[in-house]
Amino acid sequence: MPNPTDPTAQAAPWLEQRLPVRRLLRDHLIFAPVPVDFSLGACLEPLIWGALLTLTFTGIWLGLFYHATPHGAFISLQTIMRAVPFGWLIRDLHRTGVTILFALAYLQLFRALRLGLYRDGRELAWMVNVLRFATFLFLGVLGFIMIDGAASAALSTTLAAHLATIPIIGTGLAAAFLGTAGELSRHDLAHMDLTRIAMAHIAIGFLLLLIAGLTSLTQRLAPPANGNGLAQLDPRDIVPLHPHASSRLFAAAILTGLIFFALILAAPHLQSSRLNAIPASPLALPLHLDLPWYLLGFAGLAQAGQSLGGGTLLIAVLLILLAALPWLDRSAAAAARYRPWHRRALWLLAAAWILLSIGADQRTALWSLITDLSAFYVIAHFLLLTPLISLLEHPKPVPTRLTGGKI
């Protein structure tokens, strides 16, 4: 209840008294408490929100003109790009926005691994974060299938085949996506039901906003992310976002926007396959999987699985190991900068992931070996190396005060 004798309380508008949006914005956004070493990496979270909202709004706009029918989908995208006013711009923002989102999401995951942002009270936030990333991947796959080109059809076939290898629910799950009511047949695999794919893309897209909201909420309630990986911060090391770090966040947003527009200008087809210029048809069979870059690491992992079921298993195991990371890491220090061997293992992990992404599309025996070794390292990094190094390594002393905040 506002105090009737307090003039400032009486001056508050009717709506603000009942729904204090401005106060919430002030306390949790503009003057949100952030660690004093708020770096460019810390800007990744708000930037992911920016990319998500861009994709949501452009996606709604595209959905107004998209026809989810076997022959209509491909043509409707061409109509969007040619006959809808600024439709080409909306589609460019959507498809290049996906590249930006995944670039930010991969960087954010790696930063979390480097700083130990998965432990010491942040376990729930981290698991929701992994769920959010898995949802990004699934939505990326669904969106790529919606293009309805030859590469889309190949990916939909692969996705259904992988889904079908999941025990008990797999066949039903694949059939549900394929739009067949009963048994899954080989004929159906080539014809995914675009209506269901589109509906799943939209429904899970909105569900993703909820998951992202939950990610932000759990992160806000967990100890603040900081460069030293501390669970408890000295109160003097916590500052309001504005004016302390707002210029840095603003610069990060502008830089991301510049990269975004430069990509649309110079490489509008970056994540879309050349084969997707050909409409999906049983006669247009790609010789190799032509995937967007953000799926290549997982494609390499699936390839190292040697079979469809093995590939599905490896991808599932990786995501589960990521979520279980808080209990695999037993070290006294969280941040990699105080753990020399752990830090080296993390750089090897990044290298292995890049090799997997390259190897996914190679057909030589040498690359096959490299892909298998990289996949082995990626799994072993989480399952064996992380627990072993964290038990054996003596971390350097961790300073209890933060340094930084130059910009």
Place this chain on the structure above:
Amino acid sequence: MRAPLIGLLAAFALSPMARAAPHFGFTTLLGSYNQASLQTGFAVYQADCAACHAIRAVRYRDLTGIGLTPAAITRLTWQIHRFLTPGAKSGIPMTPDNRLLALRPPGANSQAAPDLSLITTALPHGPASIVALLRAHHPLAPGSITLAGGVKPSPATMDHDVAAFLAWSADPTLDQRKSIMLRAMIFLAIFGLIGFFALRQDRTP
């Protein structure tokens, strides 16, 4: 010291391969389409390709994008209508909204030829692949089209221009995209600098 290098470069520049490699200005970072070239390319398409190949993604009225006037497009659609239905006064006339379908006369062999709407996106080297394909498998004969002023373009020009026209068909908004994105980037850079220093000013030491 530098002479052999220059000689090598000159030899490369004058080599038949370098001369034969077609140059498409719009494939460079900020280059745009040449409308005269696109119009010649459209004429070549009509004369030498359209009998079998459709470009269904393009409607006749979209041809304003290569510089044709609406009146010229209407005239063109009437010509095509008369060609497709000889002697017919009734029936639905072709409208500028129609798509570029294959111009087979009625009763002709209707074997399907691939649609060319997105051919330059699908081929690995874009319009250069079209030129290579035409030279290797389907050389265009000079004389199928006559430009204003009675000039009959050479086969090399015809290859180049029809490839440019097909590239335009696959990506008609390329010019708009480049100009809008460039302006957006200049705006962001200026707005970003002002905003960054304004926000920094707020910080008390």
